[in-house]
Amino acid sequence: MTPGERQASDDAQRGAEHALRLILEVLDRRRATARLGGLFTPTVVESLKTLVNSQPPGQSLGTASLRRVHVSRCAKNSAEVFGTYARGPRIFAVAARLEYRKTARHSGWTVTSVRIR
Numbered sequence: 284m285t286p287g288e289r290q291a292s293d294d295a296q297r298g299a300e301h302a303l304r305l306i307l308e309v310l311d312r313r314r315a316t317a318r319l320g321g322l323f324t325p326t327v328v329e330s331l332k333t334l335v336n337s338q339p340p341g342q343s344l345g346t347a348s349l350r351r352v353h354v355s356r357c358a359k360n361s362a363e364v365f366g367t368y369a370r371g372p373r374i375f376a377v378a379a380r381l382e383y384r385k386t387a388r389h390s391g392w393t394v395t396s397v398r399i400r
Contacts, residue, residue: 292356295381298392299354299364303377306331306397307347307368310339321389327397340400344371359383362392376400 302322308314309331316332323331339347352366360383367374379397384390 292354295354295356295362295383295392296352299362299366299379299381300349300352302379302381302392302394303352303364303366303368304349306377306379306394306399307349310335310342310399311346313346321386321393322391323394327394330397334399340375341370341373344373346370347375350374354381 305314305319305322309316309319312335316328316335319328319331341347348369350367350369352364355363355365357363362381363378364381365376365378367376369375377397377399380395381392382395384393
């Protein structure tokens with residue numbers, strides 16, 4: 284791995300961890316979906332709103348805590364992310380796809396899809 288690729292991988296890892304923490308904060312209602320900004324596509328934000336309103340998995344077990352995050356680069360500008368989070372004694376899974384995008388509002392990793400179990 285070249286230094287440039289390592290830097291891009293580190294950047295994707297940081298972006299993935301940040302995005303998954305934000306998702307868990309939204310699911311726990313500690314953060315409003317309106318405050319997600321350019322880090323998530325509008326489709327993902329709408330999906331999160333629906334999930335929050337229909338009770339996320341294991342919500343009655345307590346606050347979600349991110350455990351592990353793994354990033355697999357698909358291409359130069361995209362990555363697949365999978366991880367685990369805990370609620371009380373149980374472990375749950377989360378997966379997402381990130382793409383590196385440059386827009387007027389945001390430049391960086393953007394969550395384009397998410398799956399929470």
